[in-house]
Amino acid sequence: MTDTRPGTRIVDLPVAWLRDHMHEALAIYGLAMGYDPGVVAGRYGYAIQHTDRPGFRAVGAFAATEDGERLVGFGYGYLIAPGQWxxxxxxxxxxxxxxxxxxxxxxxVCELHVHPDHQSQGLGRRLLHALVAGTTAPVALLSTPDADTKAFRLYHADGFxxxxxxxxxxxxxxxxxILGVELPMHPREPRPANT
Incomplete structure (x- = not known):
């Protein structure tokens, strides 16, 4: 799957590429979640282990730069099973x-993060849709901070x-x-403003 709208492109990420660039991806995770670098460093081993899980898939958002392009968002997930944390x-x-x-x-949907400099441009939604479009699972689940955030509103707007x-x-x-959505996703229509 490749989405090449102007300014950024969304692509499926091969497992080998993500493993080689996991530090780069987790830096985005830390910035997006507001986590201390020590917390981010502690996630590396878990994230690498996740790439071996059944049904694993990953997507990335790349923005054009003077030197080519750079990763500005990513998402990955896998099929869950008893015994997984x-x-x-x-x-x-x-x-x-x-x-x-x-x-x-x-x-x-284990991780889905966009660099703060690239948020509010629709990248999170594009990453989410690309990620779940590639699975045959009946439902997708995720956890997100329980607060009125852009991410929380995105998930609810997309039917979670x-x-x-x-x-x-x-x-x-x-x-x-903890949120869930039946697949394939059918985003909700925006509610009309009160007049």
Missing amino acids: WHDQVRAALDRRTAKKWLPGAFE VDLARGYHFPGDPRPFA
Whole structure:
């Protein structure tokens, strides 16, 4: 998949390329999430392990520069399964009926980040759509800080629904929301402004 709109292009990222450029991608993650460099460094080993998971796929956004182009956003995910840390955390956060409906065969949007200098230009949405378009999973799940952020509004606008709110993952003091969407995605129509 390649999206070559003016200014940036969205492409599928081969696993080998992402492994070779994981530090670059995680620097974007740290800036987008406001994480300390120590937290970002601690994610490297996990991120490399994720590339071996079943159903793994990744996408990147590249912006033109004087010297060629550079990575300004990325996303990746994989099929979740019992025994994986995120799956088991989410399973604990959901009631039995919700877990039974949403977890089997789900694709986790594990990371989806755009460099702050390139946010609010539609790149997050383009990355999200490219990422989930390439999976045959019945649903996609993700977790995001439980706050009124651009990312949270993007996910809801694109049809994600709340599965759990105010959940605290170990090691992060912020509350998170766990969201899900049936695939293929059908973004919601914008609501008309009140007149």
